[in-house]
Amino acid sequence: MKIGILSDTHGAIDVVDTVFAMAPDAELWLYAGDVVGDAQYLATIAQTDVRFVPGNCDWPNPNTPETIVVEAAGHRILLTHGHVYGVQYGTRFLVEAAAEANCDIAVYGHTHVAEYTPGTPITVLNPGSAARPRDAARGSFMTVDLAPGKAPEVRLHRLGQK
Secondary structure (H helix, E strand, O other): OEEEEEOOOOOOHHHHHHHHHHOOOOOEEEEOOOOHHHHHHHHHHHOOEEEEOOOOOOOOOOOOOOEEEEEEOOEEEEEEOOHHHOHHHOOHHHHHHHHHOOOOEEEOOOOOOEEEEOOOOOEEEEEOOOOOOOOOOOOEEEEEEOOOOOOOEEEEEEOOOO
16 A cells, blocks of 8 residues: 655645645555645545644644544554644654554654654654755655555655656
């Protein structure tokens, strides 16, 4: 199963369009916050399942949890923006939360810096920011191929590159 992972688009709908054009075959999208309206727009154009969480720039909504668990292709994925776990200082608390939820993958955003840390037992993924990157001149997102019993195959995409 191919999933797309996107975060921190901050209202840049044109960037969401670009990301979708680069990965139109994703069967599931995970959106790690800032701004949830962009995730809702992605669901409209992708015509597929988009799971999302709010970020620190989203209005609080008691009906939208800050952390969710998504099951896909035999994997359990903890999805959060990350600010509630202090990810700007490291991923220790995020990894602990993923382990407590019996997840093997943790996805977060917030830092605007892409990260792929393969792990046993937790793989940590941050797609960076598609609209406002802090780690490169171009925005980024990820695609991940998932299969039961196999490690995730992760690819970081930079906007403007094939």
